[in-house]
Amino acid sequence: MKQVTGTHSVKLDKFCLVAATAALLSLIFPLTGIDAETGKQIAFVGDIPGLAIAMALCVIVGAAFTWLGVGKIQYAAIILAVAVFGCWQAVTALYDHGLAGHATSGFWLFILSLWAFVWRGIDVVARYRSLETAKQQSANILVPIAFGIWLLFVWEVIVAGFGVPQVLLPAPSAIGVRFINSTDTLAADFYQTFIKAVISGYVIGCGSAFIVAIAVDRVPFLKRGLLPLGNMVSALPIIGVAPIMVMWFGFDWQSKAAVIVIMTFFPMLVNTVTGLNAAGKLEKDLMATYASGYWSTLLRLRLPAAMPFIFNALKINSTLALIGAIVAEFFGTPIVGMGFRISTEVGRMNVDMVWAEIALAALAGTAFYGAVAFAERKATSWHPSFRVRRH
């Protein structure tokens, strides 16, 4: 796609053209289905002034930018602002004017128009280049966030517009409401699963693997024997030991921690052993000329050189640990915990509670991963992969 710049370009902006056309058609096509009782349409565009204004605005702005082109970042901001206004009006129309479950072609054309605007706007922001780091970084962050919000909006509109049953897929807003209303339960589950089981299992698993790796590193024979096995173990469905651990260690968090220890042990072992061999021959020779002993070389050269590998394992393990804890809870648990809540609420068809629990798990998982990634940045800031990319 060629970038359209300046007002003198003859080339029309395709996305804005689509947006304007779709918005124009949405004013004409019926907005809702026909009510079975009265035999009339449930709502007309004229009944909902906010939506009508949004549609008209889309037509005007779309037409204008079809001609102007969206070359500047300011234009993209205008387009995105119009799209946000449109999204707001669409949601209002759905819930306040009875469109939910009855939306038809007019409404979906409007959503199509909004999609074209959002896509074009994000496209321009994604191509934005600035030499000022702050501006460039905020543009880089804005793109995925805008995309994520758009996905949430589409989810909401599709669920509400088509009247998808709650059991199948609840709307994001319903999940959010449920999340806020049941923070006590969620906090208790979080404490049981994350603070007790995940953290302790993760620390024990990664810590013991780290120590074993350093011991194994001193014995080349063990290294050759353990590494291929460790690599193979990572391909095995280790999560299957969950029922055995629940039998051995009981229903409380200890059995979950045990599952996590087993799951996290081998990735950490393999990565640490590989990392300890990552230091180059030149560096090792240099340490030898300094007459540095085993421990000094280990602490000053080999462990720092192994850090990228170790953090790689820590990141992999951060997601594995949460999965291990939740799945292990399916095999038996006291009456609290994220896995327990998910399996019981599924049985009672309280799907919005399950989704709230999933949102919690996602938040916890992302935060955990983010914390490890942050620590990695601090610890291995020298690594080439963290250098700022200049375009």
Next chain:
Amino acid sequence: MTSNTATMNGAIAGPSLWSRMMSGQAGPVTVVLMALFVIWYGGAVLMNAPTQIDKYNRADQTWTKMQLIEDTLAQERPILPAPHQVAQEMYKTIFATKITSKRSLVYHTWVTLSSTLLGFVFGTALGILLAIGIVHVVTLEKSLMPWVISSQTIPILAIAPMVVVVLGAIGLKGLVPKAIISTYLCFFPVTISMVKGLRSPQVIQLDLMRTYNASKWQTFWSLRLPSAMPYLFASLKVAIAISLVGAIVGELPTGAQAGLGARLLAGSYYGQTIQIWSALLTAAFVAAIMVVLVGWCERRVLVRMGARS
């Protein structure tokens, strides 16, 4: 593979057999495996001894140490079954039972394997398509890539049961829900490596394609895709393994009807530890075989794609 040749060479060389064997990989791996077996037997005796002694005391029976060890390795519901017990159970359920029977592990393995493979195919296709989109469209890279990555910090495996139950509620049962979970798990490593692989051609090679006036499609087909193959297969090995995990976890909530996951769950309900261990080991074997198969395909494809062997 190198380890095998190392041992064979050792046999020919004769005198230095031992040192040769131990310097490769095969020797150390065998020793570590043997050590694991010894630990396993020792653990079985130690862990099962208390219940066995309890049993003796209740029966007012006198016992010797040898007898204790023998009995701990032959319990019906041991805390930790001995390797030979698991092997017997596996032989019984794999070879000695008709494969149509519900007691046959082959039957259960097939149930799990079919959804694993279906999910693997879907996931790989989805992963490759996403990667092609991400490589060719800048906006997709910037907007989608962060979400592809963060999608994996969500413990999807944990909600696998819900996906199965909810899809079951609208009439989708059997293979497909489990395959969907496997798909979700599979696509991620494939996307990440394919993006890397499709970007791996050097600037000089891309420039050559430009001098040939090659179209985007031609560049993709004859340069980008072949150079992405090593990356693709590395990720496929990961993908097939987690696809199996997804299928097993997807079976947990179906009320223990069929599949390796159902065997695990049924075993844990009724305290049938031998059954759990045999299902677990079977799953491990299946995973290992599939990874080896993918590796075999990899070598074939790489040779066809012009890799220097």
